[in-house]
Amino acid sequence: MSRPKNDTFLRALLKEPTDYTPLWLMRQAGRYLPEYCETRKRAGNFLNLCKTPSLACEVTLQPLARYDLDAAILFSDILTVPDAMGLGLYFAEGEGPKFERPLREEWAINNLSAPDPYEHLGYVMDAVSEIRRALDNSVPLIGFSGSPYTLACYMIEGQGSSDFRHIKGMMYSRPDLLHKILAVTADAVTSYLNAQIDCGAQAVMIFDTWGGSLSAAAYQEFSLAYMQRIVAGLKKEKDGQRIPSIVFTKNGGLWLEKIAAIGCDAVGLDWTIDIGEARRRVGDQVALQGNIDPNVLFGTPETIAAETRKVLDSYGTGNTGHVFNLGHGISQYTPPENVSVLVDTVHAYSRQLRK
Template structure:
């Protein structure tokens, strides 16, 4: 494999010295970019886009052609894993993802099995390899998965939810069945992420998008231990260097100390916590990734720049910060505002390094 021309992102995740604060954006390849919308139209559907390694490579590279970002992230969807488990993923127009066969009966839950990623998820593994070749060592590639708890929410509810009534009912009434789903899904995620690392992913991230809706007791029983199991099961070194691991629980700022102890190299932050406070709490144990409110990007370049400077100042001098949003970029974001953000972080962050 080609050696990396820019490894700033990987070094920051391992809290090694860097010349500036590296950055990438959650959902950086997406509907706010006209070129993405054009490729998505050619694909015919979102799932076709995900399942074509060539098109997934094309959209993964699009934000890097526009912006001086420090990492690419594989273009895929967290729900490819339950789809590979046989639940029948589809996207209803204007309604988001749904499953044809959500987990309802005990026998369905007991029959759940972790898929072979080299078979059922071959298109993702092939996309990772193709993206790595296309990047040609310019920046690292991030692989990712949903967390076992977040995936289980979709698998039980059958779609997104505001109340998560079905999954909470199962969790409290039949914790044995919930733990079975989580155990099988955890093994699936370990196998899936290790296949991505083997194919060329140089860092991996676990998205726990719905963990923040749990009580503390439930989070510490049904979400965090399974992410810790994933951290322990991942390939630690590839191509002669460490493969950093990032965990991100949206709404998880109450539990930062526990999250920082799960075995990850970096903790993703949403916008609800002040990054300087998070650094004081856990920054001597892990790197921090975050945490601009993506809504700022709907305003003006001046407002975006001012907020980026405020976050950099809050984190303060030293390494261990990867600048990112507190969640995914909105489809309504003007691309020029992203340009202002990237330029500000690249120029202003140098004062905090070396």
């Protein structure tokens, strides 16, 4: 299998020279796009959209039809893994994801096992294969998963949380039980990402959305150590092509050097850290992905262009090692035309900087 016609994103992750800075957007297929909302309405609900490969493929491709993006990302949800573990995922209207059977009891935790990705998450693998065929080798496809700690937050809390008292209560009263959950989940994520690679994902990303809510010591023990285990277990090549990995901890700027040292190819940055400072701290050890504040996209076209140039200027000179992205997912209220300004500015200005 040859590299995609536009392989700029993969080359940037591997710190190879590129003609411009590539970009994709976290949550680029989402509710800010009217075409996505129409497909979601056809699906009936969000879970049906995730679990119907043809519809997941359709929404994955929608932002690429509208914008000149340098990568597609599989349309799915991080909570498909705990759902496959039997926790009973459902989405309450206007309330976000919930689990019918949160992990609180010792017997339930001891019974937890990693699902076979092909048997229990076959719809994701079918979507990956279908998206790769539909992309026709135009741009790379990114596969992804949540981090073990972030998944455990939902698995133990039973839903989103503002204080994480159940998982942190377990961490400080029965750390052995939390380690059991994290170990099983790390095995599940490793096999899930490797299955995505086997089905056609050309890069993979681990989303550690809630790792930044931990203390420094707890982050290393309960989040980073398990992501390191996953990265070590990932397939590094497929059909002679290197498969890069990206690790993103929201609010993880304090621990950049430690994240960069776990063996991933790139570190994702949220908007709270200056990307130039991040580059000085990690040197050439990893590529960097990020990191404009998603709310910049509510500004005027002039402001969006100016803020975009600031990020590129801050990253600095050289023609490699930067993938432009938002510092977190795009808001559902973002005007679609403002994304065009961002995309066009990244491509035009980064080419200018390389001259």
